[in-house]
Amino acid sequence: MDSRLTIAGRELAGLRAEKTILLAIGIQLFIAMFSSFLVVGLVSMYDPGALDGAEIEVAAAGDAVDDLERAAGDVPGASVTPYDDAGAARSAFERNAADAVVVATRTEDGRVSAAVTAPDSTVETTVIVVQLREMLRTYELNERDSRASYLEESPLPLPDRSDTSPYFTFTYTVLIPLLVFLPVFISGSLVVDSITEERDQGTMELLRVAPVTIAEIVDGKAAAAIGIAPAQALLWLLLLEANGTSVANVGPILALMTALTTLVVAVAVGVAAVAPDRRAAQLLYSVAVLVLFGGATAMAGGPANAVARLAIDSADATTGVLVVTYAAIAAAAYLGVRRVVAVEGFAR
Amino acid sequence: MTDRLRRVGRRLAVGVRRVLRVARWETARASGGVDRRTLAAGIALLLVAGGVVGVGVATGVAGLDVDRDVYRVGVDAESPYAEAIEEAPSLRPVPGGTASLGDSTDAVVVTVVRPGAGDDGAIDAADVDEVVVRATDTRKGEAAAASVREAVEARNERVLRAEPNRTAAFPVTVTLRYVGRTTGFDDGATLGGSDGGSTGDSDGDGGDESASGGTVTDADGSGSGTDAEETGSDGSSATDSEADTGSDGSPGDDTTAGRTDGTDGDGSTTGGTDGTDGDGSTTEGVDSTDDGADADDGFAVPSIGGGAFGANTVGSPGSITPPFPFTSLLLAFAFLVPMNFLIQAYGSSILDERTNRRGEPLLVTPLSPAEIVAGKTLPYAAAAAVVTSLIALLVGGGALSVIAVAPVAATFLGATFVGAMFARSFKELTFVTVGVSVLLTTYAFVPAIFTNVTPVALVSPLTLVVFDLQGKAVSAGEVLFSTAPMAVGAALLFGLGLGVYREEDMFSQKPVTRKFLDALAVRLAPVSAGGGLLDRDRLRGLGSVAFLTACTIPFVFVAELLAVAVLFALPVTVSIPVLLVTIAFIEEVAKSVGLYAGFERGVFERTDGVGVGDADAGDADVGDGDAGDAGVGDGDGSLRVALAVGIASGTGFFLAEKATAVVQAVGLTDLFLGRAAFADVAGLSGLPPLALAALFFAPLVLHVTATTVASVGASRGRTAYAVALTLATLGHAAYNVGVVSLG
Structure with missing residues (x-):
């Protein structure tokens, strides 16, 4: 046991000396900030309600303009000004008095045709179009309601609108899983490098001469890599907590991510043992992890979803079972790889 | 003078020969490094994964719903809302009897049923008088309530799409067109998109630049996406940047309709020498409205036809999509993915020279460091060019895409070269490589998101790729503005790294900061x-x-x-x-x-x-x-x-x-x-x-x-x-x- 701790300690000392772990945390911080930037940017483009004072002014004309006005009343941030005819509405648009033009006319077959004109190529276009869509959908709902008796199956009444920020769902379903899983990949990559480097420099031979078994070497290296992963994840979760995002079930999340780290480290040890050099090993490792994680995320109850549900406090018994299952798979994989490597040794 | 020229030429030829020799050697070594076993293992892994995911998708187990079941909603099993909740991936129904708000649920759906209804046992939509969603007083509760509303809206859309009475189900049809404020507004541009049949309503407004015809997004599936793109590129090849092609890809009236429209647009472009013809012809099939509801999640979002924002849309209000080049962006991202693998191999190769003084024999040859580095980089640059061209062929990009990606690839390689020259160990190199990938990917990708919004987007060459995929013409100045800084940056990075490609820096374990100072001082x-x-x-x-x-x-x-x-x-x-x-x-x-x-x-x-x-x-x-x-x-x-x-x-x-x-x-x-x-x-x-x-x-x-x-x-x-x-x-x-x- 002692020799494993020594090896693990040596691994960590190496990381500390090169300050690589700081670089790793810096990279993670950058990714987190940038994905937040992206989402804040996109959300403000797509959900004008999230922007304060995103008011659009619509110039309307046509014989169905009254209903349109009524619909606009239900949509926050949209107001309709009726004009006598389409030409007047358009000149208002040209004068910048209105953001968009809607000409709503009733056709012979009983439908309403809305010709919408939105400005071309401006930053606001997206916001305007999103608001227009909201307004016209409300209009459609109203129209549909008045014709409900003609429908074979009537639509369900909608509950009231509620204010919410799409950023909330993003934080729990994308940001937290991302932050929790980045250290997992980093740990696996570290193990690949550590083993291939020892072989490349010839220090693996020295280690072999020392009174340690291959299994102990693997254990020591794995312990260091697996140990630093939950620490980083905990750091992120605490940072989020300090930032006002409460994360539930921290313990199970860390257990799940430790299990996954063990699994990924097992893959890394296996790859490093088989591949001829670092280049091949890293390539194979990237592909393997991409495949493993991509595949797992695509499945129902994948690890990303499990973390999201744990963090948002919507976990149930199945999530618990899932965590235990991942732990079991990881343990089995690690022990299996360790056994094979102990018997076969590292490739020459 | 000629003598001098000849001497320079000879020296150049020698240099090129040397670089090629190093490149050949590097290629041989690289293909030896990744041996057949590794390659086979990698391919086997990909195949297995592809198979598993394929089966998963086919059987409906798989799906990239990261938000699956994140909100728990209490709803009675016999309530008409149960089905809507069930269908929404992000919502998990909890039987109403056992649900307690805040503890086991985040929101509860409470229906008020009309008196007398439901006596026959079943309650259906018509019996519901009012519905209230009670949610916990937290941000999660608010989000859950909003999701419930969305789920009900989605369910209504689904039901109405099967409705035989189209007029009652989709009473509003919308024609959306984009017009520049500075230009005149033609009254001839009357409403398109009238009812059933295929009433094409075309308008040629001469001199109206921005009122361009474009794509119709009320179509689902990738078929129409490709169609629209095809016509889009038709337009740009007609030497006119405002080539307006009206394409129509509604699945009701199949592709031929779109083709015809496209040709129409082309014709008018060649004819309209005095200005440009906005040909906003739109054709609406009887069933285009119901498919229109699909457009949100379909593939048809991105193609912003010939003009910048020239997308005319016809359909129900739900089918309106804001101008956002989503698919083009995704495809542009595909160009960046192989770079990450490439720089891993490249970084390993450079660092390999530095471990165990392996690079020393090369350094003592008459080859200059620049020739060695050029030779070692050449195979990877060539690989990048080949991969980029292949991707361009696959996603329908042209030469512009390849030109635009070239400086990005060069910068990836340059930054990795510097990283590999500075790194002390494989571990350090890994982080440097990851850092390079993350930084450059965000730098290239993020501005491209704003492609159609602001010209600043051009700071990233990837924006050119998005333009190329959209079939939009770009000027030579824009290409230069977009690619030149990055190309210069790549050259400077190589220059920085070359400064320490010498004995005393290559084989020593100096900290990164000191090597950096060395590289500058040189x-x-x-x-x-x-x-x-x-x-x-x-x-x-x-x-x-x-x-x-x-x-x-x-x-x-x-x-x-x-x-x-x-x-x-x-x-x-x-x-x-x-x-x-x-x-x-x-x-x-x-x-x-x-x-x-x-x-x-x-x-x-x-x-x-x-x-x-x-x-x-x-x-x-x-x-x-x-x-x-x-x-x-x-x-x-x-x-x-x-x-x-x-x-x-x-x-x-x-x-x-x-x-x-x-x-x-x-x-x-x-x-x-x-x-x-x-x-x-x-x-x-x-x-x-x-x-x-x-x-x-x-x-x-x-x-x-x-x-x-x-x-x-x-x-x-x-x-x-x-x-x-x-x-x-x-x-x-x-x-x-x-x-x-x-x-």
Whole structure:
């Protein structure tokens, strides 16, 4: 046991000396900030309600303009000004008095045709179009309601609108899983490098001469890599907590991510043992992890979803079972790889 | 003269032959490194994964719903809402009887049923009088309630799509067109999209540039996406950037309709020499409305036909999609993915040379370091070119895509080269590689998101790819603006790395910072304390300082842009001051770090001898005749050197910055944050000439003063440098605040 701790300690000392772990945390911080930037940017483009004072002014004309006005009343941030005819509405648009033009006319077959004109190529276009869509959908709902008796199956009444920020769902379903899983990949990559480097420099031979078994070497290296992963994840979760995002079930999340780290480290040890050099090993490792994680995320109850549900406090018994299952798979994989490597040794 | 030319030509030929020889050797080694077993294992892994995911998708188990079951909603099993909740991936129904709000559920659906209804056992939609969603008083509860509303809306859409009475189910049809404000508005452009049948309603409004016809998004599936793209590129090939092609891809009336429209648009373009023809012909099939509801999640979002925003949409209100080049962006991202694998192999190859002194034999050959590096890089650059071309073929990009991706690939390789030259171990290299990938990917990808929104997007070459995929024509100037800075950046990175491609740096375990200083100092010519003011050697030394500082400009801009992007999320009251200080700091570091390297490595004379104990400080001093007598001086000489290099560096930076005032031309200053970042070049019009001149030279004075302060600090050692740098940053930031508040 002692020799494993020594090896693990040596691994960590190496990381500390090169300050690589700081670089790793810096990279993670950058990714987190940038994905937040992206989402804040996109959300403000797509959900004008999230922007304060995103008011659009619509110039309307046509014989169905009254209903349109009524619909606009239900949509926050949209107001309709009726004009006598389409030409007047358009000149208002040209004068910048209105953001968009809607000409709503009733056709012979009983439908309403809305010709919408939105400005071309401006930053606001997206916001305007999103608001227009909201307004016209409300209009459609109203129209549909008045014709409900003609429908074979009537639509369900909608509950009231509620204010919410799409950023909330993003934080729990994308940001937290991302932050929790980045250290997992980093740990696996570290193990690949550590083993291939020892072989490349010839220090693996020295280690072999020392009174340690291959299994102990693997254990020591794995312990260091697996140990630093939950620490980083905990750091992120605490940072989020300090930032006002409460994360539930921290313990199970860390257990799940430790299990996954063990699994990924097992893959890394296996790859490093088989591949001829670092280049091949890293390539194979990237592909393997991409495949493993991509595949797992695509499945129902994948690890990303499990973390999201744990963090948002919507976990149930199945999530618990899932965590235990991942732990079991990881343990089995690690022990299996360790056994094979102990018997076969590292490739020459 | 001809003799000379011939000699140069021969030397060039020899160089090329050498580079090719190294490249051949590298290729042989690389393909030996990734042996067949590794390749087979990799392919087997991919196949297994593909199979598993394929089966998963086929059986419906798989799906990229990261938000699956995140909200728990209490609903009675017999309630008509149960089905809607069940169908929404993000919602998990909890039986109403057992649900308690806040504990086991986040929201509860309560229905008020009409009296008398439900006597027959079943409650259906018509029986519901009112519905209320009670949610917990948390952000999660609010989000859950909003999701319930969305789920009900989605369920209604699904039911109505099966409705035989189309008029009642979708009573509103919408025709959406985009019009530029500056241009005239043609009254002929009446409503398209009338009812059933295929009433094409076309309008040719001559001279109306922006009212361009485009795609119809009320179509599901990728079929129409491709169709639209096809027509889009047709338009651009017709030599007219505003080529308006009206394409129609509604699945009801199959592709032939779209084709016809497309041809129509083409014809009118060639005819319309006096202007451009907006051909907004739209055809609406009877069932196009119901498919229109699909458009949200379909593939048809991106294609923004011929003109910039020229997408005309017809359909139910739900089918309106805001102009956002989603698919083009995703496809553009596909170009970046292989780079990550490529730089892994490349970085390994470079670092391999450095471990166990493997690269030494190559260094002692007559090959120059530049030839070795070029030879080693060539196979990877070629691989990047091949992969990029293949991807371009696959996703339907043209030569423009390949040209645009080339500098990105070069920068990936250049940054990895520098990283591999500086890294001390494989582990360090891994993080450097990841760092390079993350930084460059975000730098290339994020601006491209704003492709159709603002011209700033052109700072990323990926924006060109998006344009190319959309079939939009770009001018040569735009291509140059977009690709040149990145290409220059890549060249500078290779130059930086080449500086330490020498024995004493390659095989030693120096910290990254010291290697970085080495790499900078290599590019400097010595400046001595003594000697005449306008000595030839001295001028050469100062010139090298100015040049080195000027070379930092691309990196300064990148750093500033990243700072703007990262601080964007903060409120303006916080972000602007932080930004001003950050920018001042970035610029001050850029101007003085080369000077610090010069003093530390003894290229510039430093009489008090702080830090000259360095191993390689000696060789720079050797060639310097005046070194001896300056040592007797009282530090006055070193102050003079510090002042001289400070002024040279500040001037170099100022000149380079002014040369890049081109930034203004693309309207980066439109953004408020951008204005703060590039304050020096904005808002100069409308001032008297004297003030203008003062404003023009104020930055010069600022740069020179601040850099001189930092330079004096740098000449006194590390601590003094840190203090002086802080002072310079604060002074610079104060100036920035002044400029912003004036502007």
